[in-house]
Amino acid sequence: MTTPREPGAPTIDTEAARIARTVRTEALGVALAANSALLDSPPRRWSIHDISDTGTYACGYTRSPSAKYLRVVAALAGLESGWTSVSIVLALTIRDATGNSISAAPEIPAAFLATFTHLPGAFVGTSRFDSETLVSGYFDLDDLATTLTDPAWSFEWAITLTGSGALVNRIEGWEVPRGVVDEAATAGGVSLGDFQPDQPVSDGPLVDPAARWGRIVQTTAQARTMGRTYVSLVWRQSTSPSDTPNVVATTDAPFALLDMGASRLPIRVHGRQLAAAGAAGEVVRWRVQYRFSGGAATETGQVSLRGGATGSPWNLAGLAYTTSWTWSAWQAGAVSTAAPVDDLELSGKVSASGPSLFVSSVEIEEHIT
Amino acid sequence: MPWPDRYLITPAFDSADAPFRANEPLGAGRVQQAAHNARLLARRNAARPLVQHPGWRDFWQPAIVPALAPPVAGTGPVVGDFQWNLGPKSGGVTFCSGPHYAWPSPDGRWPTVRATWMWQIDGGNTAAAVVVVVPAGRSVLDVSAIPDSTTTTSATWVRETVDLPLSRSVVRSTLHEPVPGTSTDPPTERVQLHEFMLYLAAYNSSNSNTSGQRANLLALSFFLVPPP
Numbered sequence: 072m073t074t075p076r077e078p079g080a081p082t083i084d085t086e087a088a089r090i091a092r093t094v095r096t097e098a099l100g101v102a103l104a105a106n107s108a109l110l111d112s113p114p115r116r117w118s119i120h121d122i123s124d125t126g127t128y129a130c131g132y133t134r135s136p137s138a139k140y141l142r143v144v145a146a147l148a149g150l151e152s153g154w155t156s157v158s159i160v161l162a163l164t165i166r167d168a169t170g171n172s173i174s175a176a177p178e179i180p181a182a183f184l185a186t187f188t189h190l191p192g193a194f195v196g197t198s199r200f201d202s203e204t205l206v207s208g209y210f211d212l213d214d215l216a217t218t219l220t221d222p223a224w225s226f227e228w229a230i231t232l233t234g235s236g237a238l239v240n241r242i243e244g245w246e247v248p249r250g251v252v253d254e255a256a257t258a259g260g261v262s263l264g265d266f267q268p269d270q271p272v273s274d275g276p277l278v279d280p281a282a283r284w285g286r287i288v289q290t291t292a293q294a295r296t297m298g299r300t301y302v303s304l305v306w307r308q309s310t311s312p313s314d315t316p317n318v319v320a321t322t323d324a325p326f327a328l329l330d331m332g333a334s335r336l337p338i339r340v341h342g343r344q345l346a347a348a349g350a351a352g353e354v355v356r357w358r359v360q361y362r363f364s365g366g367a368a369t370e371t372g373q374v375s376l377r378g379g380a381t382g383s384p385w386n387l388a389g390l391a392y393t394t395s396w397t398w399s400a401w402q403a404g405a406v407s408t409a410a411p412v413d414d415l416e417l418s419g420k421v422s423a424s425g426p427s428l429f430v431s432s433v434e435i436e437e438h439i440t
Numbered sequence: 441m442p443w444p445d446r447y448l449i450t451p452a453f454d455s456a457d458a459p460f461r462a463n464e465p466l467g468a469g470r471v472q473q474a475a476h477n478a479r480l481l482a483r484r485n486a487a488r489p490l491v492q493h494p495g496w497r498d499f500w501q502p503a504i505v506p507a508l509a510p511p512v513a514g515t516g517p518v519v520g521d522f523q524w525n526l527g528p529k530s531g532g533v534t535f536c537s538g539p540h541y542a543w544p545s546p547d548g549r550w551p552t553v554r555a556t557w558m559w560q561i562d563g564g565n566t567a568a569a570v571v572v573v574v575p576a577g578r579s580v581l582d583v584s585a586i587p588d589s590t591t592t593t594s595a596t597w598v599r600e601t602v603d604l605p606l607s608r609s610v611v612r613s614t615l616h617e618p619v620p621g622t623s624t625d626p627p628t629e630r631v632q633l634h635e636f637m638l639y640l641a642a643y644n645s646s647n648s649n650t651s652g653q654r655a656n657l658l659a660l661s662f663f664l665v666p667p668p
Binding site for chain 1: 454474597
């Protein structure tokens, strides 16, 4: 059963409930806050920007516990020199880590089917973003999960740009805050009706005509696992060194395009501090999409993640030689909370001279369980 | 005694030592801990990363008026100084992301949008950047925009951070009624979001696409951070 809700966190005073005074009136506020924590800001996301070359772009994604819908918006650039000869196709295939895939209706919105050709409009205004054509759709994550049984998904966009000047400014996907409480779902929030004055108090998590503190505890525990997408960076699946980050060194070195000359490029993140602040930080997991080019098929590669947390660096070691774009396994890591921010850096190497190791997608996400 | 600034681990609701088992006393401490955790998570979870971009290498395009003098320290360039029409392979820097959403805190304060990146410029030239927040669907040049700009002349890599406080005037209420895929069924839920757009542009005073005169702006990240 679902019940509509209004998002927003309440003002609650954690000091209001005191020994020898009633605590009954605080229950509604706690339930509202628990719902806000779980349902207002599902944080998983991905994006691609400035797509000016035909090709495939893969965005890693794992849904938040409370997320039901994913909103995807593609912005097609207006064209400066006529539009009749320009067209764009955004063909989406969603895959999971075990090889299941979806690429057709009814799960995929029409704008993102291979059969649909977009004809963007002419450039007007003074900003290239003023004349964008926006195409969008929603994805029902529960529906997708019936086919995509492994939770590690990849939104793979096969983008065809025809005609000079065709450009996709961006494609962005983000989880939609919930407008309902869904009592049937573990991470569906808690109904507020049972917390109105004069209702009896109950311990139960299930639908029950009583104030169910057990459901509040369950809702808050689920909100704790609402891990952020810390890093989502995507490049074209290309073995051109000018397109896609790559490394040829046999000792750990910055990836070209993820470098500042001889130094690794720091990607700043704000850790969601849940435990006591410190260098131990909060747990993350990360993966990359990679392939090799050239060299011997017996070679291997390694990608390393560095940050300020204890245990850095974390290595994705022994990446097997492949000339197909492949998602690595997940590797554990951490984000330091000793300061409000942490800087994450990627580097890599190959086992011997000859091959190039390319990385077309990076996904680093909080992984509180 | 103040509550610690962290989540307090609570036994699972269905475990043998759950805090709210049947017939256990409903003590004030247990309620306070539940309230603390819920409030802390509501605050923490509302602040989140919004978007990232790998950045722009070797940009050289100048201000919209190439002869525009480098801005006087403390004044900064304005939104209209930048060439917002330049595409990704033109040697310029223009960026747009969104819509994104935010929530006001219970006391009515809005979070802050924080943009951060690494940059440097060669040849003693000046690089300038502007970050802009506008209500969803509005142009970067809209009158409601909140901009902030910054400059550097550093040949070595430096980190730049720009904060833009959100307010009711730079968000737009948008009703979302998700109808997934190609479904024609009526929506089963609706939610009203406060949405905004993010823009960034940069220029290089050199106006020269030659070695030793270019600039780099890399690892752009946008976050929501709690209000000060």
